[in-house]
Amino acid sequence: MAGDRxxxxxxxxxxxxxxxxxxxxxxxxAQRMAYHLLQHDPHGARMLGQALGDAVDRLRHCARxxxxxxxxxxxxxASPRRDASxxxxxxxxxxxxxxxxxxxxxxxxxxxxxRLSPLEGVGPNEIGFDRLLARATDGQVRExxxxxxxxxxGETTAHYLAELLRAQGLGVTRLARGVPAGxxxxxxxxxxxxxxxxxxxxx
Amino acid sequence: MAGDRxxxxxxxxxxxxxxxxxxxxxxxxAQRMAYHLLQHDPHGARMLGQALGDAVDRLRHCARxxxxxxxxxxxxxASPRRDASxxxxxxxxxxxxxxxxxxxxxxxxxxxxxRLSPLEGVGPNEIGFDRLLARATDGQVRExxxxxxxxxxGETTAHYLAELLRAQGLGVTRLARGVPAGxxxxxxxxxxxxxxxxxxxxx
Ligand SMILES: [Zn+2]
Ligand SMILES: [Zn+2]
Numbered sequence: 001m002a003g004d005r006x007x008x009x010x011x012x013x014x015x016x017x018x019x020x021x022x023x024x025x026x027x028x029x030a031q032r033m034a035y036h037l038l039q040h041d042p043h044g045a046r047m048l049g050q051a052l053g054d055a056v057d058r059l060r061h062c063a064r065x066x067x068x069x070x071x072x073x074x075x076x077x078a079s080p081r082r083d084a085s086x087x088x089x090x091x092x093x094x095x096x097x098x099x100x101x102x103x104x105x106x107x108x109x110x111x112x113x114x115r116l117s118p119l120e121g122v123g124p125n126e127i128g129f130d131r132l133l134a135r136a137t138d139g140q141v142r143e144x145x146x147x148x149x150x151x152x153x154g155e156t157t158a159h160y161l162a163e164l165l166r167a168q169g170l171g172v173t174r175l176a177r178g179v180p181a182g183x184x185x186x187x188x189x190x191x192x193x194x195x196x197x198x199x200x201x202x203x
Numbered sequence: 204m205a206g207d208r209x210x211x212x213x214x215x216x217x218x219x220x221x222x223x224x225x226x227x228x229x230x231x232x233a234q235r236m237a238y239h240l241l242q243h244d245p246h247g248a249r250m251l252g253q254a255l256g257d258a259v260d261r262l263r264h265c266a267r268x269x270x271x272x273x274x275x276x277x278x279x280x281a282s283p284r285r286d287a288s289x290x291x292x293x294x295x296x297x298x299x300x301x302x303x304x305x306x307x308x309x310x311x312x313x314x315x316x317x318r319l320s321p322l323e324g325v326g327p328n329e330i331g332f333d334r335l336l337a338r339a340t341d342g343q344v345r346e347x348x349x350x351x352x353x354x355x356x357g358e359t360t361a362h363y364l365a366e367l368l369r370a371q372g373l374g375v376t377r378l379a380r381g382v383p384a385g386x387x388x389x390x391x392x393x394x395x396x397x398x399x400x401x402x403x404x405x406x
Contacts, residue, residue: 007300009273011258018254021247023239024232031297036226037255038262038271039316044224045255051221052252055214055237056245068241070212094234097210113242 012038064135066128067093067111076109083107085142089132089161091115091149099147107145110135115148115157127157129164136165143171150177215241267338269331270296270314279312286310288345292335292364294318294352302350310348313338318351319360330360332367339368346374353380 007013012034019030037045061067062074069075076082086107090096096109114127136144144165148154162172177195179188210216215237222233240248264270265277272278279285289310293299299312317330339347347368351357365375380398382391 007303008296009262009271009277011254011261011273012271012296015251015254015258018247018251021240021244021251022236024235028297029227032227033225034258035271035295035297035316037224038258041224042259044221045259048218048221048224049252049255049259051214051218052240052248052255055218055241056248056252058214059212059241068212068215068238070214074212092238093211093215094231094238100210113238 061113062111065109065111066113066131067096067109081106084140086145087136087141087143088145088147090147091154091157095147095149108141112148112157115153116160117153118156124160129161132161133164133168136170137168141170143173146172146174150175264316265314268312268314269316269334270299270312284309287343289348290339290344290346291348291350293350294357294360298350298352311344315351315360318356319363320356321359327363332364335364336367336371339373340371344373346376349375349377353378 008016015034016027016030019025019033020027022030025033037048058070059068060070062069062077063072064077065074067074067076071078083106086105087110088096088099088105088107089110089112090099091112091114093111096111099105099109110132112127112132114122116122116124116127135141144161146158146161148157148161158174162174165172177192177199179185179192179196185193211219218237219230219233222228222236223230225233228236240251261273262271263273265272265280266275267280268277270277270279274281286309289308290313291299291302291308291310292313292315293302294315294317296314299314302308302312313335315330315335317325319325319327319330338344347364349361349364351360351364361377365377368375380395380402382388382395382399388396
């Protein structure tokens with residue numbers, strides 16, 4: 001649409017273009033965001049500007065688990081209370097947060113910061129599986145728990161990693177598939193029901 | 204959800220919180236944006252940070268039309284080629300851009316930077332109708348074209364402004380309602396068809 005091309009003073013069009021770099025933000029939302037910040041939240045705009053610079057300047061990848069951290073080694077990896085024989089592989093720090101929130105895991109993590117996606121040209125080299133391999137074969141890790149998403153790409157990643165890690169003699173497991181806690185079967189999709197039947201267990 | 208509460212190093216949680224101030228961005232998208240920028244586009248993060256500061260520092264409201272500008276008076280208002288007897292009232296600079304893109308208007312604008320919304324506590328004082336009134340009664344303006352959106356709030360705003368401006372002896376018009384150019388009637392909503400029938404004209 002013609003109206004998608006932004007016309008306006010330079011600092012505004014530069015801001016709109018910069019906002020369009022955010023994932024999921026198109027021309028229209030970028031304009032809406034810019035107007036909102038300038039009209040209703042200039043303080044928020046300044047805070048966000050500062051936060052972006054600070055984050056890029058101060059964060060790097062943990063040398064052990066690859067998550068974002070301010071130090072060489074993140075707090076989790078540095079903790080003596082963690083079980084170093086368990087390594088849980090997740091796609092993103094958000095997934096790690098979800099697992100931590102379950103209060104049911106006390107091992108360590110490796111954060112892929114992505115997943116295999118042949119269609120988007122993301123192969124094993126782009127994800128840095130060599131770093132995971134080095135981490136998993138440190139002599140302490142006994143079991144690697146694959147907790148990538150249950151999407152096509154997450155499953156592909158899990159299958160690939162399972163072969164890679166089993167070839168090193170490591171125990172490899174995957175999060176259980178099944179009916180979510182609190183679900184009514186009527187509202188659970190058929191694929192999940194099929195999984196739950198296949199993996200049925202003694203009550 | 205527990206996982207919505209962000210756990211991570213300070214510069215990352217500060218960035219996630221700042222991104223949540225953007226309209227339409229919740230906890231999950233803010234996390235996704237932060238990870239994306241840090242992992243795949245640190246240059247974009249720096250550019251956005253700079254652009255936010257620049258925009259807030261350098262932009263203000265045009266003294267005549269209220270749009271964002273770097274100077275006291277914006278380029279459009281300062282142009283001698285514009286018909287100063289026509290004043291088109293729009294909600295946002297994006298709407299002004301759409302009208303400019305139609306290449307069918309050569310008058311001036313007033314940008315409300317909002318619309319009446321009693322439910323959200325936005326009344327005439329919040330929108331600054333007094334400034335519009337002062338602008339429209341400069342002695343040069345003969346016709347005010349109300350081009351607020353055809354939403355409930357836009358229509359309310361147009362009705363309110365029509366009364367206010369007519370009381371000053373100004374000519375007031377509204378953008379025509381009807382079937383959009385290039386539409387097949389089958390796919391046009393019934394309310395629009397009703398409008399188009401009511402406002403039917405000689406071909
Ligand atoms: Zn770590
Ligand atoms: Zn102006």
